[in-house]
Amino acid sequence: MKHLALSDDILLTIEKPARYIGNEVNMVKKDLSQIDIRFCMCFPDVYEVGMSHLGIQILYDMFNKREDTYCERVYSPWPDLDKIMREKKIPLFALESQDPIKSFDFLGITLQYEMCYTNILQILDLSGIPLSAKNRTKEDPIVIGGGPCTYNPEPVAEFFDLFYIGEGETVYDQLLDAYKKYKHENLSRIEFLELAAEIEGIYVPSFYDVTYNEEGILLSQEPNNSHAQKKIKKQVESDISNSPYPRKPLVPYIQAIQDRVVLEIQRGCTRGCRFCQAGMIYRPIRERDVNYLKSLAKDMLESTGYDEISLSSLSSSDYSCLHELVYFLIDEFRDKGVNISLPSLRIDSFALDVMSKVQDIRKSSLTFAPEAGSQRLRNVINKGLTEDVILDGAASAFSCGWNKVKLYFMMGLPTETEEDIEGIAQLSDQIARRYYEIPKDQRNGKVAITTSTSFFVPKPFTPFQWSRMSTMEEFLAKQKFLHSKVKEQLNAKSIRYNWHDPETTIIEGILARGDRRLSSVILSVYKAGSIFEAWTENFVFDRWIKALEENQLSIDFYNFRERGFGELFPWDFIDIGVTKKFLYKEYEQAKNEITTPNCYISCSGCGAGTYQCGVCISSHTKS
Amino acid sequence: MIFRVKFAKFGVLKFIGHLDVMRYFQKAVLRAGWDVVYSKGFHPHQIMSFAQPLSVGVTSSSEYMEIELNSYESLEKLKESINAVMTDGIWVNEITLLDEILPHTKRITSMALVQAADYMISIKDGFDFPFTQEEFEAHFEEFYKQNEILIQKKTKKSSKEIDCKPFILGYSFDLYDFYDKIAIEPEYIKDGTIFADYYENDRRLYLQLTSGSETNIKPDSIIESFCAFHGINYDKFAYQIHRMELYSNQKGLQPLWAIR
Ligand code: SF4
Ligand code: SF4
Numbered sequence: 001m002k003h004l005a006l007s008d009d010i011l012l013t014i015e016k017p018a019r020y021i022g023n024e025v026n027m028v029k030k031d032l033s034q035i036d037i038r039f040c041m042c043f044p045d046v047y048e049v050g051m052s053h054l055g056i057q058i059l060y061d062m063f064n065k066r067e068d069t070y071c072e073r074v075y076s077p078w079p080d081l082d083k084i085m086r087e088k089k090i091p092l093f094a095l096e097s098q099d100p101i102k103s104f105d106f107l108g109i110t111l112q113y114e115m116c117y118t119n120i121l122q123i124l125d126l127s128g129i130p131l132s133a134k135n136r137t138k139e140d141p142i143v144i145g146g147g148p149c150t151y152n153p154e155p156v157a158e159f160f161d162l163f164y165i166g167e168g169e170t171v172y173d174q175l176l177d178a179y180k181k182y183k184h185e186n187l188s189r190i191e192f193l194e195l196a197a198e199i200e201g202i203y204v205p206s207f208y209d210v211t212y213n214e215e216g217i218l219l220s221q222e223p224n225n226s227h228a229q230k231k232i233k234k235q236v237e238s239d240i241s242n243s244p245y246p247r248k249p250l251v252p253y254i255q256a257i258q259d260r261v262v263l264e265i266q267r268g269c270t271r272g273c274r275f276c277q278a279g280m281i282y283r284p285i286r287e288r289d290v291n292y293l294k295s296l297a298k299d300m301l302e303s304t305g306y307d308e309i310s311l312s313s314l315s316s317s318d319y320s321c322l323h324e325l326v327y328f329l330i331d332e333f334r335d336k337g338v339n340i341s342l343p344s345l346r347i348d349s350f351a352l353d354v355m356s357k358v359q360d361i362r363k364s365s366l367t368f369a370p371e372a373g374s375q376r377l378r379n380v381i382n383k384g385l386t387e388d389v390i391l392d393g394a395a396s397a398f399s400c401g402w403n404k405v406k407l408y409f410m411m412g413l414p415t416e417t418e419e420d421i422e423g424i425a426q427l428s429d430q431i432a433r434r435y436y437e438i439p440k441d442q443r444n445g446k447v448a449i450t451t452s453t454s455f456f457v458p459k460p461f462t463p464f465q466w467s468r469m470s471t472m473e474e475f476l477a478k479q480k481f482l483h484s485k486v487k488e489q490l491n492a493k494s495i496r497y498n499w500h501d502p503e504t505t506i507i508e509g510i511l512a513r514g515d516r517r518l519s520s521v522i523l524s525v526y527k528a529g530s531i532f533e534a535w536t537e538n539f540v541f542d543r544w545i546k547a548l549e550e551n552q553l554s555i556d557f558y559n560f561r562e563r564g565f566g567e568l569f570p571w572d573f574i575d576i577g578v579t580k581k582f583l584y585k586e587y588e589q590a591k592n593e594i595t596t597p598n599c600y601i602s603c604s605g606c607g608a609g610t611y612q613c614g615v616c617i618s619s620h621t622k623s
Numbered sequence: 624m625i626f627r628v629k630f631a632k633f634g635v636l637k638f639i640g641h642l643d644v645m646r647y648f649q650k651a652v653l654r655a656g657w658d659v660v661y662s663k664g665f666h667p668h669q670i671m672s673f674a675q676p677l678s679v680g681v682t683s684s685s686e687y688m689e690i691e692l693n694s695y696e697s698l699e700k701l702k703e704s705i706n707a708v709m710t711d712g713i714w715v716n717e718i719t720l721l722d723e724i725l726p727h728t729k730r731i732t733s734m735a736l737v738q739a740a741d742y743m744i745s746i747k748d749g750f751d752f753p754f755t756q757e758e759f760e761a762h763f764e765e766f767y768k769q770n771e772i773l774i775q776k777k778t779k780k781s782s783k784e785i786d787c788k789p790f791i792l793g794y795s796f797d798l799y800d801f802y803d804k805i806a807i808e809p810e811y812i813k814d815g816t817i818f819a820d821y822y823e824n825d826r827r828l829y830l831q832l833t834s835g836s837e838t839n840i841k842p843d844s845i846i847e848s849f850c851a852f853h854g855i856n857y858d859k860f861a862y863q864i865h866r867m868e869l870y871s872n873q874k875g876l877q878p879l880w881a882i883r
Contacts, residue, residue, distance in 0.1 A: 004635060008747070009860035012680045017638040023710050025650070251650060253643045305650025305708075337661045337669070360665045 005093035005100075006081075014080045018254045019047035022095030025251035026303060028064045028071070032097070036068040036183070037176055039106040040094045040141070043075055044119035045534060050075040051250065052258035054312060055110060055147065059168050061246035069176060072096035072104075076119045077126065079532060085126055092126035101127035105179060107141040109160075111149035114511035115504060115534040117156055121526040124159065131523065133161045133206060138189055142179070150203075151234075151281050152460040152571035155511050157205035158519035161193060165574055166201050166235025167267075169243055174199045194227035201235035204228060208573070210516055216557055218515060218568045234281070234576045238613035240267055241289040245296055248303040260308035260341060261300040263293055265325065269314035270599035270615055272606075273371070274382045274590050275413065277459040278314055280578050283606065285599060286614035290321035294328055301338060308339040316343035317351075318600070326354050334358070344369070347393030352400055362444070365404035366397050372413055373423025379593045380415050382586075387427065395434045403444045405431055411478045412456040412470035414590065421478055424451065425485035425495075432491035447491075452498040453482065455505040459512050460571040461578065463586035469509045469559040475502040503541040504533075510548075510558040515570040521547045577608035625691050626701070627733060629717035629880045631684040631818040632677070633865075636712030641676035647713070648688060654708035657701065660691040674733035674879065675740070675834060675869060683866035684716065684809070684818040685740075687733045687879050695720075714818070716809070717880040733869075733879055739792055740834035741806045741867035742842040743819055746826040750861035756826050760796050763828065766852045767794065774844040787848075790833035790840045801829040806868060807878050819865040834869065 004011070004021060011017035032038075041060060043050030050056065056073070063071035072094035077085060085092065091100040101107055107129070109120055124131050129140050136143070144162040145153060153163045164172070175196060182192035197204040207228035211219045223230060237243055249261070268285035269278065297309060309329060313319060329340050340358040344367040345351040355364070370385050372378045378385065394405060409424050428451045435447035455475050458464045470478070479499050486497045511518065524547035525540075532538040548555065563569075565584060572580065582605065589596060596604050599615045609616040632644065639647070649669055652659055661667035670691040677683055695701055698718045705715050724730050746752045754762060766772070771786040793805035802808040806829070832840040842864050850857035869879050 008680070008863075011638055012860065017679070018640075018643065021635045021638055023635050023712065025647075025654075025708075025710055027710075253639045253647060255643075255646070301653075302656075303654065305653035307649065307653070337659070337667045339666070 003098060005098040006090070010081070010084055010088075010090075014084070015078060016047075016254055018252070019075065019078065020081065020095070022073075022098065024253060025305075026248040027096060027250060028060070029096070030064070030070040032070065034067070035070045036180055037066075037070070037106070038104045039063055039069055039071045039108060039176075040101050040104045041071055041073050042107060042109045042123055043073075043112070044109055044116045044123055045076055045112075046078055046532070047075040047252070048254065048256045051252045051256040053110065053112070054258075054262050054264060055168070057246050057249045057262075058244075058264075059108075059172075060250070061248075062169065062172070062244055065244070066173075066176065068180070070096075074101060074107075074123065076122055076532065079538070082122065082126070082531065091128050092123065101141065102129060102139075104141045105183075107143045108164075109143065109145050110147040111145055111153075111156070112147050113534060114149060114155075114508045115539070117511060117522050118526040118530045118533055120156060120159055121523065122531045125526075132158050134158075136161065136189070142192070144175075148277065148281065151277070151574060151576065152512065152514070152569075153203065153205065154516045154570040155514040155518035155522065157516050158523075160205060162196055163203040163205065164201060164235070165203055165232050167237045168235075169237040169240075170235040171199050171201050175202060194225065197225065197227040197229065200229075200233050203232045203574075205516075210570075212515075212517075216517075216553075218570055220568070221570070221573055231573055231575045234574060236284075236577070236611045236613065237267075238286070238611060240286045242292050243288075245292075247296060247299040249300060251304045251306070258310070259306075260310050260339075261297065261304060261306045262310055262312050263297055263300070264288065264312045265293060265316065265319045265322075266313045268614065270318060271315055271384065272382055272586070272596055272598060272604070274380070274463040274586055275371070275410065275456060275459070277462050280461045280583070280606075281576050282314070283576070283578055283608035284611060284614035284616045285318070287320060290325050293325055294332075297329060298332070301333065307337050308341055309333070310341040311343050313343065317346040323350055330354065330357055346389075347397055349396075352397060355397075356400060361401040364402070365406050365448075365450075366394060366402055367406045367408070368393070369408040370427065371408065371410050372416075372420060373409060373425070373427055374420045376593060377413060377416060377420040377423070379595050380590045381413055382590070382595050384595065384598070387430070390427070391430060391434055394431045395437075398435050398438055398447075399442075401444050403435065403446065404448045405450070407431075407449065407451045409451065409453045410456045411453045411482070412475060414456075414464055414467045416478075418481060421482050422485045424453065424482055425489055428486065428495045429489035429491050432489075432494045435494075436491075447494050449491075449495045450498060451486065451495055452500075453479070454500045455502055457505055457509045457512055460569065461574075461576055461583070463583050463590055465513065465569065465583065466563040466565070466567075466587055468562040469506075471560055472502050472506055475505070501536060504536065504539055506555060506559065507539075507541070507544050510544075510555060513569070514558055517551065517553060520551050521553060524550060577606075577610050579607035582606045624693075624695070624723075625689055625721045625730070626695075627717075627719045627721055627880060627882075628688045628690060628705075628715055629719075630686045630688065630713060630715045631682075632686050632713055633682040633684070633818040633820070634712035636710070637680055637682045640679050641673070644676075644686075644713075645671070645673060648690075651705060651708055652690065655701075655705040657690075657704070658693040658695065660693055672732055672734060675737050675839075677866060681864045681866060682819055685866050685868045685879075687869060689721075689733050719880050719883060722883045735836065736871040736873075736879060736882060737835040737869050738833065738872040739870040739876065740832055741801075741870075742830045742832065743798075743865040743867055744828045744830065744842055744846060745819065745822050745863045745865070746824055747861055747863050748822045748824055750858060752824075752826065752861060753855055754826075756796070759826055759828070762853055763794070763796075763849065766849050767791070769852070772845070772848060774840070774848045776844070787840050787845065790838060791845070792831040792833065794831070795829045796827065798829065805829075805831050807870070807876060809868065809878070809880075820863055822863070829867075 178195040207225040268282040674687040795801035
């Protein structure tokens with residue numbers, strides 16, 4: 001029987017031991033004597049969150065297709081186990097082999113949100129790997145970061161040997177081959193990093209020196225090693241129509257957040273909402289072939305036994321074969337007990353038809369994300385969703401029997417005024433009014449509107465990257481104001497208002513647009529005992545404030561300052577295709593309340609065209 | 624048609640709780656391509672039920688599940704197809720097709736059939752258990768000779784002391800002796816093992832206890848009482864419980880798989 005890293009008494013004491021035993025359905029097993037490279041893939045959050053992540057499943061499958069590589073997994077031990085591991089000095093281990101991470105060649109950590117940064121340190125610490133990359137030796141794994149947060153990796157630069165900027169499908173093979181050369185020729189760790197630095201898309205943070213001016217603004221970021229490239233080019237898999245996808249994804253024993261087959265139908269988004277980082281960094285949009293998706297759906301359902309399938313993408317309504325795909329899934333699998341979980345769709349007759357087929361109308365809700373409360377502000381953020389579209393969509397859904405609506409907004413957007421905020425309350429009320437226009441005998445009870453607001457965080461590589469962020473006081477005032485306005489509405493009783501906590505947002509803001517000096521702040525917060533900060537109950541705001549002060553850094557500098565046109569940003573060394581010039585032009589357009597059409601209507605020359613793929617080269621975009 | 628599936632849950636699977644095992648089987652039967660019957664309604668579900676769930680940490684070669692299928696080729700094929708899609712630590716060892724029941728009569732489910740269970744209790748390695756196997760046997764005999772064997776019976780609300788002597792249906796220290804005198808040997812034993820973990824110290828006790836929804840005696844409570852009787856410290860992690868069989872006792876002792 002398989003040997004486990006944790007003893008029975010530990011496993012029977014902690015919550016959900018299934019998080020740590022591996023052995024899941026479709027777990028890859030390999031003979032270690034036939035393996036050159038041991039890669040451990042890490043999602044720095046709890047198992048149920050990490051197991052739900054599509055990107056890791058894709059990479060796990062891709063790495064394990066290589067005969068010389070064995071890719072395993074690790075997730076963050078929950079605080080109950082964390083404590084025991086520290087007390088008993090048990091090294092962190094990978095799920096598959098249950099071997100210590102320290103003995104691996106690579107530790108790959110995906111960075112999906114800023115609030116997991118202290119968990120990176122937990123992983124390194126429990127593994128016995130020096131936290132700072134510069135203190136690592138040949139005995140330590142190469143620690144590599146990937147995922148959306150690496151579009152500004154600087155705040156965590158000190159903890160990583162390498163970053164992989166962009167989509168994993170392109171240059172991992174080159175990197176692994178370079179690693180084999182390093183092992184066979186017995187090169188030094190630096191020599192390996194130099195080989196890696198020459199690969200497109202690989203960023204070696206220690207090969208760059210940074211300087212700041214007296215205000216603390218970045219002055220220069222220059223390579224200090226001749227192998228390092230001045231600009232790091234984001235990696236894009238140009239043709240994903242039939243690119244590798246796991247036909248046998250892992251199936252956890254315990255319920256994960258995503259407990260279903262997930263089909264990625266397209267990558268990227270054409271809409272260019274000005275607050276949205278995903279909409280810029282994943283450009284250009286590329287679609288998967290619908291027949292390929294059909295065969296994947298069938299194989300994945302068969303190999304997992306899942307009874308639910310969902311589609312994954314940004315702005316799913318834009319996928320050109322959506323109708324064909326969704327009707328195929330319904331016809332093929334619905335009477336076999338498979339639920340089709342729909343992405344949020346633009347409400348039109350197609351959406352209403354499929355929703356009524358796959359959802360229980362009485363229980364499900366309509367979702368709209370207008371993001372801003374007034375048309376003026378929606379023009380500023382380039383959200384092409386008008387009040388009429390929302391109201392008409394809601395009205396037609398109401399007449400089909402729906403009575404629950406979820407609305408998502410952001411507060412603190414650039415140029416926002418009180419009227420814009422009030423607009424959130426009014427729009428919520430308008431929707432309720434539409435509902436009550438339906439004759440009483442045809443209504444399905446009362447309408448229930450849930451209006452949620454989050455606070456806007458300016459993100460790198462968006463038109464708003466120059467923008468000032470609201471302060472805590474401003475956020476709270478806005479929230480209070482909206483709350484009072486919601487209460488004033490005619491249908492106030494039908495509207496539930498949900499809000500987020502602004503403290504986390506403030507820290508996210510700092511980390512999102514931060515620089516290298518923040519590494520020591522993150523370290524102090526971790527040393528003070530913070531982990532799992534994406535879980536509100538574990539987030540301790542004061543530790544961040546204290547750590548910033550200790551390091552002579554201020555929230556004001558990172559968040560509450562409008563950045564100048566010419567300012568050098570810590571992430572400017574990354575080339576995502578989309579140019580800084582285009583982003584600035586978009587920022588100006590925003591201030592002038594002028595919208596920009598999406599890529600399917602016309603090309604705005606954002607710069608992503610250099611990748612020569614997807615929408616940029618398809619016939620219907622010729623401008 | 625309804626099938627009773629007997630399966631073993633062992634190795635690392637002992638850390639998977641009952642609800643997750645149910646979810647596991649819902650997927651496993653689909654991977655195996657079984658022609659499952661679904662309930663009607665908006666969220667159709669499989670018609671599936673389980674008997675006598677185990678607590679986390681216990682292994683077993685006698686888990687029972689009932690499932691309704693539309694069709695099947697042969698019991699052998701069913702077994703083969705599901706074992707081909709199992710993870711390590713879970714294994715189907717018997718499948719019984721239940722007899723059709725007369726209209727307007729109600730079938731007694733596996734759950735309701737259970738009246739007794741066999742357990743093997745091993746002392747895990749690395750714990751200080753003060754007795755050799757001979758001493759263990761002698762001390763257990765002595766413990767069993769009491770007029771009353773008091774155990775703590777915990778319910779959701781309270782805990783009360785009961786005499787469990789009448790519910791200890793048999794015990795032994797040797798597997799063959801146990802099968803000769805007390806228990807019924809399963810027909811199917813995979814690779815000659817009974818799916819239980821093996822410990823080097825080789826100290827074991829076999830018990831047959833009253834089980835089921837009316838009275839359910841947990842082997843742990845007997846051990847706890849044994850330790851108290853001899854004044855030794857009871858460490859709940861020192862014992863590995865393995866369930867070997869579930870029985871109905873209506874017409875004499877009959878393992879669940881033999882009842883159609
Ligand atoms: S539609 Fe807008 S918010 Fe949504 S992904 Fe695209 S750009 Fe981002
Ligand atoms: S180059 Fe044009 S078509 Fe391509 S992503 Fe940019 S705006 Fe869209």
